[in-house]
Structures are given as C-alpha cells and as structure tokens.
Amino acid sequence: MLTLIKNADVYTPTPLGEKDVLIGGGKIITISADIDASAMAEYIDVVDAKGNYLVPGLIDGHVHITGGGGEGSFKTRTPELPLSDCIQAGITSVVGVIGTDGTTRTMANLVAKAKGLEEEGITCYCQSGNYHLPIKTLTGSLQNDIMLVHEIIGAGEIAIADHRSSQPTAGELARLASEARIGGILSGKGGIVNIHVGDGADQLQLIEEVVKTTNIPITQFLPTHINRHEELLTTGIKYAKKGGYVDFTTSCLDDEINDDNLKSSKGLKRMLDEGVPIEQITFTSDGQGSLPRFDKNSKFIGLGIGKVVSLFNELRDAITEEKLPIEKVWKVATENPARILKLDNKGTIKEGNDADILLITKDSFSIDSVMAKGQWMMSKKEILVKGTFE
Structure with a gap:
C-alpha cells in the first residue's frame, strides 16, 4: 500500500505551504500541490491532514x-x-x-x-x-x-x-x-x-x-x-x-x-x-x-x-x-x-528520504500522528505500535 497525506501545511523544515505527500516503500516518493490518487484508489491509503503541520x-x-x-x-x-x-x-x-x-x-x-x-x-x-x-x-x-x-x-x-x-x-x-x-x-x-x-x-x-x-x-x-x-x-x-x-x-x-x-x-x-x-x-x-x-x-x-x-x-x-x-x-x-x-536520508522532508513524519495539530501544537520509515506508529493520538514487552 501507498500512503497519501493530503492538505498538510508542510515544513521540510523549510516552509512549503499546503502540499500533498506520497509515501511508499518507507520513503517519500513525491511532494506536490495536488496529487490525484483516484486512478489507484485501491492501492492508496489517503489521510486528510487539513489543520495539521507536517514536519520531519x-x-x-x-x-x-x-x-x-x-x-x-x-x-x-x-x-x-x-x-x-x-x-x-x-x-x-x-x-x-x-x-x-x-x-x-x-x-x-x-x-x-x-x-x-x-x-x-x-x-x-x-x-x-x-x-x-x-x-x-x-x-x-x-x-x-x-x-x-x-x-x-x-x-x-x-x-x-x-x-x-x-x-x-x-x-x-x-x-x-x-x-x-x-x-x-x-x-x-x-x-x-x-x-x-x-x-x-x-x-x-x-x-x-x-x-x-x-x-x-x-x-x-x-x-x-x-x-x-x-x-x-x-x-x-x-x-x-x-x-x-x-x-x-x-x-x-x-x-x-x-x-x-x-x-x-x-x-x-x-x-x-x-x-x-x-x-x-x-x-x-x-x-x-x-x-x-x-x-x-x-x-x-x-x-x-x-x-x-x-x-x-x-x-x-x-x-x-x-x-x-x-x-x-x-x-x-x-x-x-x-x-x-551524517544520518543519510534523515532530518528533512525530501523526495527519496525516509518517511519519518509527524502530523502536529495547529490549534494545540500537539502530536497527532507519527510515521517512522513509512509505517504509522501513532494515529489520531492512538499508539498503534508498542514495544515487544509493553
């Protein structure tokens, strides 16, 4: 599955404004103003991040x-x-x-x-x-x-x-x-x-x-x-x-x-x-x-x-x-x-870099979702992945 994060206010940390970010294979594939996923809808998980900052x-x-x-x-x-x-x-x-x-x-x-x-x-x-x-x-x-x-x-x-x-x-x-x-x-x-x-x-x-x-x-x-x-x-x-x-x-x-x-x-x-x-x-x-x-x-x-x-x-x-x-x-x-x-592919939102991404709620400046190497670890403040013995 691919992941498409739409309508986020992207900071790479350089500000890019409202963009869509397409993720696959643990990497950031592309960053664009409007990515149309309709042709591949069955293969893409679409996340609407309106009202959130997207940061590394x-x-x-x-x-x-x-x-x-x-x-x-x-x-x-x-x-x-x-x-x-x-x-x-x-x-x-x-x-x-x-x-x-x-x-x-x-x-x-x-x-x-x-x-x-x-x-x-x-x-x-x-x-x-x-x-x-x-x-x-x-x-x-x-x-x-x-x-x-x-x-x-x-x-x-x-x-x-x-x-x-x-x-x-x-x-x-x-x-x-x-x-x-x-x-x-x-x-x-x-x-x-x-x-x-x-x-x-x-x-x-x-x-x-x-x-x-x-x-x-x-x-x-x-x-x-x-x-x-x-x-x-x-x-x-x-x-x-x-x-x-x-x-x-x-x-x-x-x-x-x-x-x-x-x-x-x-x-x-x-x-x-x-x-x-x-x-x-x-x-x-x-x-x-x-x-x-x-x-x-x-x-x-x-x-x-x-x-x-x-x-x-x-x-x-x-x-x-x-x-x-x-x-x-x-x-x-x-x-x-x-x-x-010298941590290659880390630290910035950039095509080809590891998809290590935070969604931060603008109004409260709190962490909403966490993605590491393309996998959602936390979504909507709910932890999805815990340690082996937690």
Whole structure:
C-alpha cells in the first residue's frame, strides 16, 4: 500500500505551504500541490491532514537507551527506554549512549538494544564508550567499532569538567578524536565525539586546547549540557561563534524548570539573538539518563530521570512561547543532527528520504500522528505500535 497525506501545511523544515505527500516503500516518493490518487484508489491509503503541520520526525541524539545512572548506588540505575516513549514524543530516530557506568552498561548491551529498537520500528544508532578514557569499545578499537559495526557512528559521551570524569588530558582527548575522525572518514559516518560537560570551572577548555594544539577541527566535537548553568551557556555562545557545535539538554530536575537559564527554548532564543547561526545548535533529551544532584562537596543527595518527551516540549515552547519560527526551531532536532552525525536520508522532508513524519495539530501544537520509515506508529493520538514487552 501507498500512503497519501493530503492538505498538510508542510515544513521540510523549510516552509512549503499546503502540499500533498506520497509515501511508499518507507520513503517519500513525491511532494506536490495536488496529487490525484483516484486512478489507484485501491492501492492508496489517503489521510486528510487539513489543520495539521507536517514536519520531519525528531532525531534525539543523546539517549541512555539501556538506562543510565547509578550515582546513588545500584538501586538508582535507571530503566531501559521503551519504544512507546519515543512514539508519543515524536521521536523517529535515536542515538544511544552510555554515561557514568561503563561497567554494568556495556557496548554489547547498547548495540543489542539499538538493534531491538530498529526491529520495533524506529531508527537507532549509538556511540562507543562512556564517560571515561580510555573507552571500552565493542571490538577493541574505536576505529574498528565505527567502521565495522553499522549501529556505531561515533564516540561518547566522554566527560570533561566533571568530578565523575576520568580527568582526561588534552592528549588523551585528541587521540580519541583522531581515531573517531578516521573511522568516520573511512566509513562515511559522522565520527563525532559527544562530550558531556559538567559543572567544573574549566568548562570547554579541554576541547579548545585540543583544537588549538592539533589539526583536529572544532566540528569533531559536540559538547552537550551547554545550558547547565549561566556561565557555561555564556561560554557556549562564544564557542559556537568560533564554529563549534553546541547541544542543549531538554531534560532537567523538577525544581530547575522555572530557571530561565536552564530552559532550552529560552537558551535557543538567546543564542539566536546573540548571533549564533542556527546550524551550530542541536537539542537532545538525555532521556533515561539520571539527573543526579550533588552538594557543594560533590556528595550525592538526590536524583531524577531524563524524559525523551522533553525534546518535543522544548521545541514547542520555543515556537509558542518564545515566538521563534518553526522553520528555525525544528532544525535543531531534525536537519542539524542529521547533517552533523551524517544520518543519510534523515532530518528533512525530501523526495527519496525516509518517511519519518509527524502530523502536529495547529490549534494545540500537539502530536497527532507519527510515521517512522513509512509505517504509522501513532494515529489520531492512538499508539498503534508498542514495544515487544509493553
């Protein structure tokens, strides 16, 4: 069967106006002002999307798909990501990472979970390693991981400026970035090094030292949690103006929600107002990751859990509250990560691309329907496909 979505207000994320979109074989076949399906009516499922935006499905580039945490001992290890969490949040592509725990959270488990989410209907990749250097890889080599394992597209999340990091040197980080870069070049993958930035005073200094003292380009790194606090956000603006990528984390602890400096939607507006190109910015959820709280002596005192739905919520707030245009906002979780991570056929509504599509109700700006690789996963707010054990 083919699927014809009619009368939608299409954003690629560039606005096209009201168009019809024909889908078949998991791909977008054509986009046109008026597609007549009457001659093939018995082979086409027609969906009237009048009153809806049609936009690319979200790419969440930083999710603890196998669970995360453990900073408060074994009982605080967070659970695996269920498929339905992604579907309800409009996420059609995910990149899995390992965080603090590189002992019980293994690369074999991460790759297996990525394969499982693929089998359940969405696209899933992962990064090799965790907070600490040297990283623990799947094959014994980061370059081999990236080149030979389909799901592995880069390295991370590597921790800097954090008491939980391995306190890496610039030389260690440069060597890792070099291996990731070569692996990416030889395999056609992004080879990006995903950097967890803690609340240490050194902030992004280690990355900047590597860029200054080696031939590794600043674009080899993607530092995340850039909206952790005011000082880091300010540093991130300067870093992005130098050509670096910066990533906002949309999940936060409950009592931080009202802190304007920590809201990704507000931080995005500030960066744009200060002249940062939208192409340098991404949003990710840190879903299923632990959100630990430490006192001034770095002693653990509490913990929350990241939610993938926060990604859509912050995009919505950037549009409805900060009054930023959809075509800019939607890039930070679709077109931009697809380009930076080299996720071919993802991130834009384009002929030949994967049919990863959201229908968003205009009046309430809520997710109405979700399509991943040409299959409806949710329709009219009803989940059609759930995880195997949900």
